[in-house]
Structures are given as C-alpha cells and as structure tokens.
Amino acid sequence: MQFATWNVNSLAVRLPQLLDWLQAQPVDALVLQETKLTDDKFPYAEIEAAGYQVSFFGQKTYNGVALLSREPHEDVVMNIPGFADTQARVITATVNGVRVVGGYFPNGQAPGSEKFAYKMAWLDALRAFVATELAQHPQLVLMGDFNIAPEDRDVYDPVAWAGQIHCTPEERAQFQALQALGLVDAFRLFEQPPKSWSWWDYRNLAFRKNQGLRIDHILVSPALQGRVSACTIDKLPRKNERPSDHAPVLLTLGDPA
DNA sequence: ATGACTCCCAGTGGGAGA
Numbered sequence: 129m130q131f132a133t134w135n136v137n138s139l140a141v142r143l144p145q146l147l148d149w150l151q152a153q154p155v156d157a158l159v160l161q162e163t164k165l166t167d168d169k170f171p172y173a174e175i176e177a178a179g180y181q182v183s184f185f186g187q188k189t190y191n192g193v194a195l196l197s198r199e200p201h202e203d204v205v206m207n208i209p210g211f212a213d214t215q216a217r218v219i220t221a222t223v224n225g226v227r228v229v230g231g232y233f234p235n236g237q238a239p240g241s242e243k244f245a246y247k248m249a250w251l252d253a254l255r256a257f258v259a260t261e262l263a264q265h266p267q268l269v270l271m272g273d274f275n276i277a278p279e280d281r282d283v284y285d286p287v288a289w290a291g292q293i294h295c296t297p298e299e300r301a302q303f304q305a306l307q308a309l310g311l312v313d314a315f316r317l318f319e320q321p322p323k324s325w326s327w328w329d330y331r332n333l334a335f336r337k338n339q340g341l342r343i344d345h346i347l348v349s350p351a352l353q354g355r356v357s358a359c360t361i362d363k364l365p366r367k368n369e370r371p372s373d374h375a376p377v378l379l380t381l382g383d384p385a
Numbered sequence: 386a387t388g389a390c391t392c393c394c395a396g397t398g399g400g401a402g403a
Contacts, residue, residue: 138392164393189393235402275403294403329403330390341403
C-alpha cells in the first residue's frame, strides 16, 4: 500500500500533471495542498474517472486541501475542530484502516509577524487535534506541506537560512512536539541521499542547482511504524515544463500484522 | 542586489508564497 502527499500549487494548473502522475504512481491515498479552488470548481469528475474517490475543502486564491483514495474513505473531518479558522488547511479521513491527516501548514512569512503567530497557534491546535485522533486511531499518518525544515540537513544552505522562516527554533520545536506524540519522520527511517529536498524556489535556477528545502513530510504513529518499508521523494514532477515548486513524497506500507 | 518565478485576482500592477 502506498500513500503520498503533494503540494500542487494550483490544481487548476496542475490537474493534467496530477492525472499523469497517478498513472505512473497509482498510490492508494494522496493528500493535496494548495488546490486554490472553491469547492464548486473542484475537478472531482476527472479525478473519479481516474479511479479515485475524493473529498475536498477549498477556497479562492489560497490554501485548499483534498484527499484521494482508491478504496472508499470515511469519517471525513475538515480543518481542526474547535479551532476557528477562515483558511482551508486540513483534511482528515480513514483510508484502508489508517487515519490520514493531510495538512497545509501555514507559511509564517517572517519570525515575529502576525502570520508567524498564527502559524504557532495553528501548530498548537493541530498537535492537540492529532493527539485526540491518535487516541482513537492508533494507526495514523500525518502528512503534508509542513513549511518546516526540521534540521539543518534539510536545508541547502543552513547558514544563510539560520533563524529564517521554516528554520526558526520555534518552528523546529513545534516539529519536535509532534514527534513527542510518538510520531516518526518516515523519511528518516531510511538511508537517504544527502541534499534531499521536497521544495525548490522557482527563482534562481534553484532546481537545476538543487538548492531546496525538505519541508513536506510524512509522520507515522508507533503502531504504523513497523509497516513502513519505504519513504521517498519523487523529483520527476518537478522536471515538468510547468511544475509545482514542491515534489510529492511517497510512503510504502506493508500489510497489517 | 530583501530580486530573480509563478500563482492569483485583477485589469496593463501587486500580494503571497517559501
């Protein structure tokens, strides 16, 4: 079984690439971020025709998330219950017995800004939500665009990025607080090539120079960890003519014991 | 060179992203 997460940076623009990618990587479940579409404009028919059930939760211009699965998914929750939010950032459902939480974490813009404060409050609320979900669903995966580079080895130039957005001690502490719930960064369960990134700036030929950050993550619960057999970043879609700035991250799971 | 690109909504520019 394979799960994946991908920030598509506009599903209106990227739908053909998504359908191509699903042909090449027929994952069992996929969460999308930055769909940037109101629900009335969501291309569910095309996605269903590709063999997926889909739930979605979006808005105009910014944010927007979706959850696709080959088998039916159930108990769908939009955003973080009890956390008042005008932004569409979280979608949760149960797929093949696994609780899947897909998130588009706030960017935060700059340390000390109002958006940074929102990011911190959002992360506090998300952590409480995930803790509650984890208590009810021991088999859980939290994946998405975290907008946090957890360690210096997740940054192409950690000196230049020190203290900058995505790399502040506050954000990294939030990532560690999620790990303190028992969640494990699946990517680091395996030996990985050095300089593995999931995002490259559109500017400065950053992809060609492999100057990026690893900010898209898949965290698995203790009950799921033993089933994880691989976690990889698929750089291929970033080589498209009109790519998203993010690459998909994939998780491979064995059958339940 | 605190910009470079791409998206969106706008409307021939500007904000946001990361």
